[in-house]
Amino acid sequence: MISTFSLVLVIITGISGIFWGIKQLCTIIYNHNQQKKIFFKKSNDIYQQSKNTYSLAISYCSKTSEFISSLFPILLLVLIIRSFIFEPFRIPSGSMMPTLLIGDFILVKKFVYGIKNPVTQKTLINTGHPKRGDVIVFKYPKNPTLNYIKRVIGEPGDKVIYNIITKQLTIYPDHINNIKYIQPLPITYNNISPSNFIQIFNSDANGKVNSAFIKTKSQENNLNGIRLIQTTESFNGMEHNILTMIPPGDQNLIKIYDQHTKHLISEWLVPIDEYFVMGDNRDNSADSRYWGFVPERNIVGKAIIIWMNIKKQEGTWPISIQMNRIGKIQ
Known part of the structure; x- marks a missing residue:
C-alpha cells in the first residue's frame, strides 16, 4: 500500500535537497577560492586560475537552483511533521x-x-x-x-x-x-x-x-x-x-x-x-x-x-x- 502524495512529497524534498547540497558545495568552493585569492594575490596566473575555478562552480548556482534549494528546509519540515507527527484532514x-x-x-x-x-x-x-x-x-x-x-x-x-x-x-x-x-x-x-x-x-x-x-x-x-x-x-x-x-x-x-x-x-x-x-x-x-x-x-x-x-x-x-x-x- 503506497501513499502517492507521500511519495511525491519525498521525491520533491529529495530533489530540493540535492540542489541545497550543490549550493553548500558552491559556498565551500567560493570560500576556498577567497582564501586562495588572499594568499596568492601577488601571483596573477594563480589568481586567474582560481577565478576560473570559482566561475565554473558558481555557474551551477543559478537563480533557479537557488530558489529550489531554499525550499529544502521548508519541505523537509513539512515532510517530517506530516509523515510522523500530525496530518490535517477535512x-x-x-x-x-x-x-x-x-x-x-x-x-x-x-x-x-x-x-x-x-x-x-x-x-x-x-x-x-x-x-x-x-x-x-x-x-x-x-x-x-x-x-x-x-x-x-x-x-x-x-x-x-x-x-x-x-x-x-x-x-x-x-x-x-x-x-x-x-x-x-x-x-x-x-x-x-x-x-x-x-x-x-x-x-x-x-x-x-x-x-x-x-x-x-x-x-x-x-x-x-x-x-x-x-x-x-x-x-x-x-x-x-x-x-x-x-x-x-x-x-x-x-x-x-x-x-x-x-x-x-x-x-x-x-x-x-x-x-x-x-x-x-x-x-x-x-x-x-x-x-x-x-x-x-x-x-x-x-x-x-x-x-x-x-x-x-x-x-x-x-x-x-x-x-x-x-x-x-x-
Whole structure:
C-alpha cells in the first residue's frame, strides 16, 4: 500500500535537497577560492586560475537552483511533521455526526499508533494500538486511496453484537483468548432525546434518493424530513453522543433500511490485528457492518482536535467560519 502524495512529497524534498547540497558545495568552493585569492594575490596566473575555478562552480548556482534549494528546509519540515507527527484532514460527510460535522478540519496524531514509513506505511517503530472509543483515520480497505474516519468499537479478538431495534452495542472483550468470558463490557445509553439535526431526502433527475443534514437552532422547528435521535453512549470510561434515524425500540420505521431487515441483530468476531469501526451517525454510516474490518496497517492515526470549521451552503457565497466548533474531539 503506497501513499502517492507521500511519495511525491519525498521525491520533491529529495530533489530540493540535492540542489541545497550543490549550493553548500558552491559556498565551500567560493570560500576556498577567497582564501586562495588572499594568499596568492601577488601571483596573477594563480589568481586567474582560481577565478576560473570559482566561475565554473558558481555557474551551477543559478537563480533557479537557488530558489529550489531554499525550499529544502521548508519541505523537509513539512515532510517530517506530516509523515510522523500530525496530518490535517477535512470532514466531507455526516457519518460521524454529531461528533464531527461536514466542514470540520481536524488534526490527526500519527505517532500515537507507531512510526511508519511515509511511502509504504510499514510500521518502523510500534508506539501503541487503537483503543475502543478512539476516533481514527484509516485507509479504506476496499480502496486505499480513500481516507475514512470512524470510531473504534471492537479491538482484535472482541465479539461485537449490534441490535438495530434497540440501537445498542454488546461487546465481549478478547473473546478469542477468553473462551469462557461471560460478562460483556459495561456500555450505557442515556439522555435519549430528539436532536437538533434533521435528515432531508431529495430525488435527483434520475430518481435516485439523496439525503442531506440540516442543523436547526431548536428541536421545535418543523421541516420536511426526519429529526434524528441523539443518545449518549458510554464505554471505556468515556462518553460520546451518537445519532440514530429510527428511535430506539421503534419497529414501525425499521423497513426504511432494507439492508438491515435481514439481520436485526448481527454479530462479528474481530480478527487479530484488525478493528471493528462504526460512525457515530449510526443509521447513516458505511462502516464495518457493511464492508468488514480495518487492518492495523491501514490506520493513519488518531483524530484529536477540530482546529477549524468552514461552512458553505451549496450555491451560496461567502463561506462562514464556525468558531464554536474548535476544540477537542471526544
